[in-house]
Amino acid sequence: MLNTQVGVLSCSGEECLGGTLSRLATRKVMEDLRSGRVVSLCLPLYIAGGQEERDFAKVYPVIAVDGCDKCCAKRATIKYSGEVRDSLIVSELLGEDVALSKNVSARSLKQEHYEMVNQVADEICKRVDQIS
Numbered sequence: 001m002l003n004t005q006v007g008v009l010s011c012s013g014e015e016c017l018g019g020t021l022s023r024l025a026t027r028k029v030m031e032d033l034r035s036g037r038v039v040s041l042c043l044p045l046y047i048a049g050g051q052e053e054r055d056f057a058k059v060y061p062v063i064a065v066d067g068c069d070k071c072c073a074k075r076a077t078i079k080y081s082g083e084v085r086d087s088l089i090v091s092e093l094l095g096e097d098v099a100l101s102k103n104v105s106a107r108s109l110k111q112e113h114y115e116m117v118n119q120v121a122d123e124i125c126k127r128v129d130q131i132s
């Protein structure tokens with residue numbers, strides 16, 4: 001399975017910090033830390049019926065990254081493609097405050113938030129490396 005492509009499906013929570021961290025960390029993994037090995041899947045398109053995204057998740061391993069324990073990304077993957085290989089809940093990693101923090105958009109992040117992004121990205125990388 002060396003260098004198998006891995007899909008990372010991040011939740012798209014706009015209203016809480018956990019969702020923002022999920023998206024930014026997933027992008028960092030795809031564009032920088034594991035470039036070429038990770039494909040990010042778009043949750044809204046996935047839910048809206050994006051066949052390409054759903055088919056990818058049926059063939060390749062998928063890691064779901066969710067901002068809170070509602071697990072929207074994981075539940076959507078299970079519903080439409082069958083399984084997730086692994087998952088990560090940001091509020092379990094960083095504490096419930098990230099699920100409760102409201103209105104922290106990507107444009108208003110502070111240094112402490114970027115450090116959280118790095119932590120989440122490192123956790124995603126660990127899961128990718130266990131797969132590929």
Ligand code: SF4
Nearest residue numbers: 011013067068071072
């Ligand atoms: S998992 Fe939580 S943060 Fe992410 S979209 Fe769902 S409710 Fe919002």
